[in-house]
């Protein structure tokens with residue numbers, strides 16, 4: 001179904017995308033749930049107690065698995081088919097300053113409640129990375145790809161549900177949870193706390209950061225991490241200082257992709273004060289909004305501001321004027337040197353800016369979960385080899401050096417392969433890295449450590465058995481002097 005816009009509406013155009021209620025499986029077939037894989041709970045429905053049907057104590061609910069219709073003992077009374085039945089909370093699409101569109105609650109939402117499913121195209125991680133790069137090159141300003149499992153992602157850029165509009169917050173009131181539904185993993189947005197009507201929904205993206213432009217976070221939380229995805233491994237690897245004295249990638253030098261640039265009204269005034277009431281009113285009157293219910297999306301052509309919208313706008317204005325934001329905005333707007341150039345989502349030619357001012361992403365592999373602030377001193381094997389006396393010794397050290405290099409390359413390429421699983425595990429405590437993936441990683445890490453150990457023990461062994469070369473006369477005299485000195489000391 002095409003999500004259409006009302007051409008009479010004022011303000012920003014509504015986004016164009018295809019609205020879907022279930023994940024799209026064009027990339028691969030939907031798995032067919034085998035009968036032996038269907039998990040059947042032990043709930044018994046009691047007509048006198050409607051809560052007896054698949055509630056908190058249902059074995060399937062406890063294991064984040066939806067009951068399979070036709071197999072649940074509670075039959076049609078089963079309450080554990082929320083994804084399948086699209087039992088969504090009522091929400092409304094609204095324009096949020098600086099952050100594009102967002103979703104607000106239209107009703108009281110209880111802590112832990114299922115809000116809606118994050119639907120999109122199910123694609124492989126390889127495809128996801130490719131698409132992310134293509135979108136960026138084509139100037140697609142918002143990112144809609146999220147992790148599904150170790151090997152797949154959901155891309156809601158072209159096809160998706162309303163969940164694609166939920167913005168990020170470093171202090172979120174929602175979270176994503178993975179559920180098993182009829183043999184497939186599906187991602188749901190759940191309330192982390194009770195949410196009152198008119199409150200914007202937000203979860204912590206903590207998403208994969210693929211390199212390239214970074215988006216400044218405008219969530220306004222006190223403990224805001226500064227950038228979207230700033231906690232992701234990729235982002236940290238790219239922005240941390242890696243070598244002594246090499247601060248090319250330190251956080252204060254990275255180019256910024258600033259979503260606040262999109263809307264003129266979101267720019268803080270020169271003196272750092274918040275927008276005037278007049279500006280706020282203008283913002284409110286030009287807002288567009290959509291309302292969602294469980295099974296339909298209705299457009300609203302009403303352009304009169306409701307108290308809820310005013311709240312939302314006021315909230316974002318406050319956000320913009322917090323002390324942290326003032327500092328961030330001033331930095332980004334005043335400094336236009338190539339190193340700190342603002343990468344605008346609207347005006348900037350992303351690929352041009354990328355090639356001119358973004359530092360090249362280094363292929364530094366994941367280093368065992370630790371960011372590297374202390375530079376590791378590398379032994380220069382070529383120099384060491386020159387010191388060795390025999391050809392055999394040299395060959396041995398060179399052979400171990402080769403093995404060490406291969407092990408490092410293997411670990412590095414493996415990291416690219418399994419990074420989604422590692423990050424998913426770090427992000428989402430309910431998931432665990434598949435044993436096969438963990439085993440591969442441990443094996444490759446051990447191989448690299450062993451290769452390093454073999455190399456350095458070979459260096460030590462061969463250096464130790466290399467006779468000291470005859471030295472020039474000057475050195476000899478100096479050493480002789482030292483010997484005398486030692487003897488003298490001994491004599492005393």
Ligand SMILES: C[S@@+](CC[C@H](N)C(=O)[O-])C[C@H]1O[C@@H](n2cnc3c(N)ncnc32)[C@H](O)[C@@H]1O
Pocket residue numbers: 015098099100101102141142143144164165166167168169215216217218219228259
């Ligand atoms: C999944 S979309 C969310 C919906 C989006 N606002 C829209 O209009 O379609 C993610 C994008 O929204 C923007 N965004 C979300 N949360 C943000 C935040 N806290 N600060 C700045 N931009 C944000 C970023 O451009 C991000 O790539």
